[in-house]
Amino acid sequence: MPVKIENHEQYIQLVERYNRKGRLTNDYLQNEAADLIARDQLYSICGQDNVLLLATKDGFFRIYYYINNTEEILSLPKNELVTEILFRGENAPEAEVQWLEKTGFRKNLVRDQYFAKYSSITAPIFLMGAKIELAETIEEVRWSAKLFNDSFDKLSGDYVSEEMCESLLAGKQILVAKDVAGKLYGALHFEKRQGACWLNHVAVVPQARGKKIGRGLTEAYIEQGHVDDNSRYMLWVQRQNKPAVSLYQKKGFTYMNKSTLSMIKL
Structure with missing residues (x-):
């Protein structure tokens, strides 16, 4: 079950523990982490090699992850969950997609960034x-x-x-x-x-x-x-x-x- 992250130091410790060489991650909430923690809106699910960070938002969890071992599958809560994979090129990174599918996620939408x-x-x-x-x-x-x-x-x-x-x-x-x-x-x-x-x-x-x-x-x-x-x-x-x-x-x-x-x- 998700465990509430009590302070920013605890979040930093989690990042340092799981941010290993070769890891897969989408943790782009680092600038928001302190505010989420102050509002009691950031949780974690820790494994031996992988961690999920769960930010509560409008009745569901937005998921961020550090994956070091694609064979280790973490148990997820029964809430509605969403995560996003940032990528360049035509297709999303297959290793991340496959790991998330094994944990119960399915593909939803692709969004592209445009500039003028x-x-x-x-x-x-x-x-x-x-x-x-x-x-x-x-x-x-x-x-x-x-x-x-x-x-x-x-x-x-x-x-x-x-x-x-x-x-x-x-x-x-x-x-x-x-x-x-x-x-x-x-x-x-x-x-x-x-x-x-x-x-x-x-x-x-x-x-x-x-x-x-x-x-x-x-x-x-x-x-x-x-x-x-x-x-x-x-x-x-x-x-x-x-x-x-x-x-x-x-x-x-x-x-x-x-x-x-x-x-x-x-």
């Missing part, structure tokens, strides 16, 4: 009868959060919690699409960090799909991040979502040869 500079972006389109602007009220942000959460896979889609809504409104990070009567039918969540403007979520209500609302929201996001021709844009997109991939490629985004495979255990 403003100078490479194609000319914008203009939507007739649509108004796209920054969300002005907490109700608009909450509506957007619900749309994102309803539109994407709960385990792999970066769930937007109620607690995040106030900061998203204050940070002016939500764009909404409205018709002429003010009815909402699409939203986009973006964030400026690491020297780039990141597109985190974009979704459109079912009855408005096919009307280029997603593209209009993307155009508005690009302008929000524009400072000069060197302005940078980054996003992750599901490889399986062919319309979205096509949209970003046509706008001038290029694949960064960096991907993640999410694997889940229900």
Whole structure:
């Protein structure tokens, strides 16, 4: 069963114990570990050669691992679990995939990272009868959060919690699409960090799909991040979502040869 990690020193000791030469790992939560521990949200399952780190998130566990022995299988809790393998190239590392499958995980989604500079972006389109602007009220942000959460896979889609809504409104990070009567039918969540403007979520209500609302929201996001021709844009997109991939490629985004495979255990 998972054991709560009580302090940051204990986490460091676990990393030092299992971070051996040749290990397989996806432990990219190191910058978040202290905050997770302070909120009693980080646990471990230790074996002789392997360790799992479990971060609680919105009712499920996000799993990080150090694997030194692919023959050692660890017993998992019965909660919903998700993990991600970061990789370059066409396919995820087979050794990690096989080990996770032996513990009960199955493949879920592949997401690819895309990049663009403003100078490479194609000319914008203009939507007739649509108004796209920054969300002005907490109700608009909450509506957007619900749309994102309803539109994407709960385990792999970066769930937007109620607690995040106030900061998203204050940070002016939500764009909404409205018709002429003010009815909402699409939203986009973006964030400026690491020297780039990141597109985190974009979704459109079912009855408005096919009307280029997603593209209009993307155009508005690009302008929000524009400072000069060197302005940078980054996003992750599901490889399986062919319309979205096509949209970003046509706008001038290029694949960064960096991907993640999410694997889940229900």
